[in-house]
Structure formats: structure tokens, C-alpha cells
Amino acid sequence: MNNHIEKRIELKAPVSRVWRALTDYQEFRQWFRVKLDGPFVAGQVSRGRITHPGYEHVKWEAVVQKMEPEGLFSFTWHPCAIDPQKDYSMETPTLVEFRLEKTTNGTLLVLTESGFDKIPSDRRLEAFRRNDGGWTQQMKNIENHVSQTS
Amino acid sequence: MSHKRRSRLAVKRQARAPVFAALGDETRLSLVAKLCGRQPYSISQLTHGSKLTRQAITKHLRVLESVGIVHSVRSGRESLFEFDPQPIEGIREYLDFVSEQWDEALARLKSFVED
Numbered sequence: 001m002n003n004h005i006e007k008r009i010e011l012k013a014p015v016s017r018v019w020r021a022l023t024d025y026q027e028f029r030q031w032f033r034v035k036l037d038g039p040f041v042a043g044q045v046s047r048g049r050i051t052h053p054g055y056e057h058v059k060w061e062a063v064v065q066k067m068e069p070e071g072l073f074s075f076t077w078h079p080c081a082i083d084p085q086k087d088y089s090m091e092t093p094t095l096v097e098f099r100l101e102k103t104t105n106g107t108l109l110v111l112t113e114s115g116f117d118k119i120p121s122d123r124r125l126e127a128f129r130r131n132d133g134g135w136t137q138q139m140k141n142i143e144n145h146v147s148q149t150s
Numbered sequence: 151m152s153h154k155r156r157s158r159l160a161v162k163r164q165a166r167a168p169v170f171a172a173l174g175d176e177t178r179l180s181l182v183a184k185l186c187g188r189q190p191y192s193i194s195q196l197t198h199g200s201k202l203t204r205q206a207i208t209k210h211l212r213v214l215e216s217v218g219i220v221h222s223v224r225s226g227r228e229s230l231f232e233f234d235p236q237p238i239e240g241i242r243e244y245l246d247f248v249s250e251q252w253d254e255a256l257a258r259l260k261s262f263v264e265d
Binding site for chain 1: 170241245248249252253255256258259260261262263264
């Protein structure tokens with residue numbers, strides 16, 4: 001059974017422009033229709049309120065996973081959590097990833113949303129912590145490498 | 151996307167999370183794969199060829215039964231388990247709904263960055 005969503009869209013705008021629209025919370029607000037309390041920070045919860053007409057009562061909550069400049073922006077959330085009476089926190093969150101690639105005419109954006117069934121929420125969180133640790137270490141390695149060679 | 155459709159899906163959503171959870175296990179997925187041929191199976195038939203015990207298989211079948219993916223029917227002294235496609239179709243409909251929402255959001259993003 002197909003349990004993930006993938007969308008590919010060509011945008012006639014440079015990667016830097018698309019990156020800003022995705023990760024600057026003021027810009028994200030405009031096209032995604034959510035009023036966010038503050039900027040996106042990797043590893044932190046992002047909160048706000050939906051501004052989509054008819055859904056102003058709905059809270060937005062996501063955990064920003066990765067912000068790899070002009071490459072990958074990802075977060076976990078509960079998709080379509082539109083019932084304010086219901087507690088969605090016990091449900092398995094899904095992972096949303098925006099990947100950017102430079103093309104001759106602009107940018108290819110690949111969106112995926114995955115994890116609709118597979119991993120129970122507790123294991124998922126642990127998996128992310130591990131990945132995040134790995135990535136932090138990787139960044140340190142690069143940093144060390146750059147500072148040694150310069 | 152009409153409001154009517156959204157609220158209908160919001161209501162149906164109640165039952166969806168446990169269905170996803172029930173399917174989030176390899177043994178249960180393999181049981182579903184076997185059963186979705188529409189022919190009912192007994193626990194013995196489902197245990198045959200599996201490394202799992204009869205008790206383990208029964209436990210997994212009960213999980214699937216609790217979300218309506220399988221139903222048990224009596225046949226003489228045995229319980230047979232049969233597949234019901236409805237809950238999984240519900241999930242498919244839900245994924246279509248999420249997918250449509252992304253189409254709308256990405257269309258807004260496109261006009262936002264291209265203007």
C-alpha cells in the first residue's frame with residue numbers, strides 16, 4: 001500500500017528565493033496560510049494559527065527537523081489536524097520534507113510526506129534524535145576540516 | 151475543497167489512526183496480504199509456514215479485527231478470518247485528501263515565488 005505522498009513542482013525562481021519562501025516564517029505564513037509565533041529553528045517546536053479562511057480556530061504545531069540551507073527543510077506534524085476538540089498528540093506524526101534542486105529554469109521542489117503508518121511515535125522520535133545527532137557530528141567534522149585547512 | 155467534505159473527513163479521522171497503527175507491523179501486513187485474496191483462512195492455515203506460534207498469530211489477528219480489517223466467522227468448531235477492504239479504503243481516501251491539500255499549498259507557493 002502506498003503510504004507516502006510525493007509532489008514535484010518546477011518553480012521559475014532561483015533556489016535562494018524558494019528557500020526563503022519555505023523557511024522564513026513571515027513568508028511561509030503567506031502561502032501556507034499559517035500565522036507563526038516565531039522563526040523556524042531546527043529541533044524546536046513551531047507554533048501558530050491557521051489563517052486559511054474557515055480554519056482560523058485551528059492551531060498549527062510542528063517540530064522542525066532539518067534546515068539544510070537551500071537544500072532540505074523538514075518538519076514533523078499531524079496532517080489535517082483540523083478538529084480543535086481532538087488531541088492529536090498521541091498520533092504518529094508524519095514527516096514533511098522539502099528538497100530543492102537547481103534547474104536551468106529555476107528550482108525543482110520535491111515535497112514528500114511520509115510515515116503515515118510505519119513507525120510508532122516513540123520509535124520515530126528516537127530515530128530522529130539519532131539522525132540529528134549524526135548530522136550535528138557531520139557538521140562538526142566539516143567545521144573542523146575547514147578550520148584546519150584554512 | 152468544500153467545507154462539507156472536510157468536516158466529513160474530520161469525523162472519519164477518528165477511526166483512522168488505529169488503522170494505520172494496526173498496519174504498522176510486518177506480521178500483520180503479511181497476514182493482510184494473505185487474507186486480501188478474499189478467501190477466509192483459519193488460524194491453523196495462517197500459522198502454517200510461519201515462524202510464529204498460534205497464540206502470536208491470534209494476537210495479531212485480534213488487533214486487525216479491532217479496527218475492522220478482518221472479521222472472524224465461525225465455521226463448525228473453527229474460527230475463520232476474512233478480509234474487509236473498507237478501513238484500508240478509508241486510509242486511501244484520507245491520503246488523497248492530504249495530497250489535494252498539498253496541491254493547493256504548492257500552487258500558492260508557486261504564484262508566491264514567481265510573482
